[in-house]
Amino acid sequence: MADSSGILLIEPFYGGSHRQLTDVLSSRVEGCVVHTMTAKKWHWRARTSAIHFAQTIPQDHRFRTLFCSAVLPLSDLIAIRPDLSSLQKIVYFHENQLIYPVRKKQDGDFQYGYSQILTCLTADIVVFNSSFNMESFLGNIQSHLHLIPDYRPKDIEKLIRQKSRVLYFPIEFPVRLEVKEETSKVNKEDGPLHIIWPHRWEHDKGPDEFFECLFKLIEDGFQFRVSVIGEQFSEIPEIFDTSKERLGGRVEHWGFMPSRDAYYKALSEADVVVSTAKHEFFGVAMLEAAYCGCMPLCPNRLSYPEIFPKECLYNTPAQLLKALKRFCKFPEMAKKSSILVGI
Structure with missing residues (x-):
């Protein structure tokens, strides 16, 4: 029997603020089905979590909306699970990799930012937790893609900006201290x-x-x-x-x-x-x-x-x-x- 829940909530790094947001949404928004992975080995979650979720999310469903954090390589998931492509896809940026301060620059670091760009292109709505987060990401797309030696894509910032918005992080405080x-x-x-x-x-x-x-x-x-x-x-x-x-x-x-x-x-x-x-x-x-x-x-x-x-x-x-x-x-x-x- 198909799951009648309407919202598929995916978090590959279920810890810290990622966990807080997942818990708030799942407790306050009716009809959420949550799929998570533990908050370990962030770099591996960013690379490989799509195939895990492709195998664990049921094929028989009635989801209307997919909500995920930007850790998920969304384009990979949709490629593996085309049945999810018709859902309204919302991605939430807790942080972005285009200005992440790496201690030792390596060629592989390019892929993290590139994957987030692909995720934005795949999503219908892109949400950032602050204006700083949004502008630092959008403003660095061109320079990041300029690292590609040739056949560089054009107008990517414009495509993503028109579907981007800021929604400050929801914090639940204790009623009494x-x-x-x-x-x-x-x-x-x-x-x-x-x-x-x-x-x-x-x-x-x-x-x-x-x-x-x-x-x-x-x-x-x-x-x-x-x-x-x-x-x-x-x-x-x-x-x-x-x-x-x-x-x-x-x-x-x-x-x-x-x-x-x-x-x-x-x-x-x-x-x-x-x-x-x-x-x-x-x-x-x-x-x-x-x-x-x-x-x-x-x-x-x-x-x-x-x-x-x-x-x-x-x-x-x-x-x-x-x-x-x-x-x-x-x-x-x-x-x-x-x-x-x-x-």
Whole structure:
């Protein structure tokens, strides 16, 4: 018997913000059938997930809409499963590969961006989580395709732009944060400044710059506590282990939080949330922390100027250090500042 559900929801990398969006859609939109793969080996998911889904999605169905993240090589899936070609195909870009900062440039890197271009050409609607994400992708299509030695395609940006739009990431916040009231006096007034860094433990989130800033605070005699939480994968940059040792007793929380409740509790206990990202297309964790009462300090680049007022932005590491020194001297200013700027 054919599945009467109307929406086929595909996520090849079911983790982090990809998981959050999948869960929100499947719980809020009626008629979703979800097909996922685990959040491991991102590069292999981007290359090979189409054939997996081609084999696991039932042949007998009544789907009307296909929604997927841009990790899925959509053109491959449609080629293998032509019965899905008549569906309205919507692709959501959490991030794009045309400006992804690779540490070691290789010829194979071309294919990731090229696959996303093909996915856009195959889709009916292309959705980005920020204007920065959309413009950085569309604006780099021509230069990416220029890497092709000859027979370069033309007008691809125009074809994709006319079907593109921005839809900010939907965040579900907890209804109540009881921990905020319980811990505010002890942690936000009586103790030293509590700095939190809630990002993926990868090089593109700029951990080196963050830890260097903390070490300068220590050298200059400032007191603070720090929590470094966020998702971790099989390869963790060495800077995390060496930094934990140097930070010693200043560490409050370290590592991925075991539950969403524990995660929000950690955010609620902090005063300032810092991003040092080199690669960020929305910034879910920064908004979650701001909701929990933290004063955000973000680089004046990427998607952050779209989301946060100028009072939350810094232009250089020196400006970040200066802001943290000010809050270390007067921790209560962090809370007051977050209220004054409307966070």
